[in-house]
Amino acid sequence: MSILLYELVGADAARPFSPHCWKARMALAHKGLGFATVPVPFTEVPTVEDGFATIVPVIRDGDHRVADSFAIAEYLDAAYPDRPTLFGGEGGRALSRFVESWTQRTIHPFVSTSRALVSIHDSLAEPDRVYFRQTREKVFGKPLEEVVVGDEARLEEFGKKLNPLRSLLEKQAFLGGDTPLFADYIVFGAFQWLRVVTPWQVLEAKDPVAAWFERCLDLHGGEGRKVSAAA
Incomplete structure (x- = not known):
């Protein structure tokens, strides 16, 4: 099952713009992990994952949910140590x-x-x-x-x-x-x-x-x- 990445968007759901969401997207790509994106407008951020966080990006990886781009990167390096490192130590x-x-x-x-x-x-x-x-x-x-x-x-x-x-x-x-x-x-x-x-x-x-x-x-x-x- 692909990881879900919740991203901030405007009226065009295909144009995510948040710098923090782009950090998470690039981190997932760096790891070579399959992921699907979920567009989220500003006023719907509090509803993501039933109110799990007040910010995006948020990822769901199976039973794991992580908010905040840096925390997401830390999670990915810990959860997938066999894939290219995001921090190098x-x-x-x-x-x-x-x-x-x-x-x-x-x-x-x-x-x-x-x-x-x-x-x-x-x-x-x-x-x-x-x-x-x-x-x-x-x-x-x-x-x-x-x-x-x-x-x-x-x-x-x-x-x-x-x-x-x-x-x-x-x-x-x-x-x-x-x-x-x-x-x-x-x-x-x-x-x-x-x-x-x-x-x-x-x-x-x-x-x-x-x-x-x-x-x-x-x-x-x-x-x-x-x-x-x-x-």
Whole structure:
């Protein structure tokens, strides 16, 4: 029986966009495990697996249910040790926590205050649009359209913040070295989030980060390319 992966989607059930769900999807593909996806809009997240979690991704693997992308990766490495490792050992798992923290403090804040924010809203079905706008505007204290003003001006500074990542990828193909590890999927999920929701190009073609992202899109039979870029 295939593993079930619950993914966040908008009005188009075939276009999952959550960076965390993409981490889980790539982890499953990395392990070579068969899985089926279950599309979940924002307002139905609390109903997943009879209220098992308040977030997605969630996986069901037989009798096992796991929520949170990092916990899912840890579960997969423990449950399927004979398949390609996601962490390469305890040290890699600990370093992946650092990568997760860096990504959520560097890439996610930029994406979530850029034009992607409005694009996500516009991609949702009506009940989810209401929920998304209300919850996000409560956090930001102003309309979504005002939050994203000036994102083009912030792009240069965002690019500078990628220099640690850029420097590493000038020397090796993946964060994991010659082959990817879960750390790669953590960062990949953030850029895939942008790719799926907006055609805005934040990386120049010559950027080592852009070249790495293209390599990630090609991994595991092109898993990342199964959802086309926003037009």
